[in-house]
Amino acid sequence: xxxxxVLLLAASALLAVALPLPARAEESTAERFKNMxxxxxxxxxxxxxxxxxxxxxxxxxxxxxxxxxxxxxxERRAQVMRNYQAFQALPQAERESIEKRFEQWSQLSPEQxxxxxxxxxxxIRENRREKLEQNAKRWREMSPEERERARERRxxxxxxxxxxxxxxxxxxx
Numbered sequence: 001x002x003x004x005x006v007l008l009l010a011a012s013a014l015l016a017v018a019l020p021l022p023a024r025a026e027e028s029t030a031e032r033f034k035n036m037x038x039x040x041x042x043x044x045x046x047x048x049x050x051x052x053x054x055x056x057x058x059x060x061x062x063x064x065x066x067x068x069x070x071x072x073x074x075e076r077r078a079q080v081m082r083n084y085q086a087f088q089a090l091p092q093a094e095r096e097s098i099e100k101r102f103e104q105w106s107q108l109s110p111e112q113x114x115x116x117x118x119x120x121x122x123x124i125r126e127n128r129r130e131k132l133e134q135n136a137k138r139w140r141e142m143s144p145e146e147r148e149r150a151r152e153r154r155x156x157x158x159x160x161x162x163x164x165x166x167x168x169x170x171x172x173x
Contacts, residue, residue, distance in 0.1 A: 033041065051059065087095060
């Protein structure tokens with residue numbers, strides 16, 4: 001089991017027990033645990049044992065992540081959960097590939113990360129420029145009739161988009 005997987009397991013165990021549930025915020029952690037199904041309790045115990053096996057620095061890092069999680073606005077937490085669920089839905093081989101790349105990213109210094117981000121932005125800009133050049137070339141190769149049809153399709157798309165933005169009752173009262 002990779003370090004990342006263990007950290008995710010431990011973090012999920014801590015989050016499940018430590019964070020209050022909105023509908024039962026007044027319940028204590030002990031009460032929530034007591035009311036859980038036995039299978040869930042055993043899963044949490046197993047994750048707790050895995051957490052306790054981690055070196056103190058990793059345990060502290062997880063505690064800090066839990067603290068950061070608690071400080072997140074609800075909409076940001078929801079986005080994180082959607083990302084996590086999407087990750088879990090990926091095939092195992094793809095998840096492992098992502099974890100491997102994440103481990104490699106984690107090994108980079110802040111300066112190396114900054115440089116890599118800069119390079120990625122540059123590639124994106126170049127791809128946009130290339131796409132624009134391809135579109136301009138296609139436009140030049142079109143006949144006048146094809147250009148007019150393309151303009152008409154663009155006008156229709158623009159009108160549909162504008163109509164979709166107008167709400168009933170907004171017709172210039």
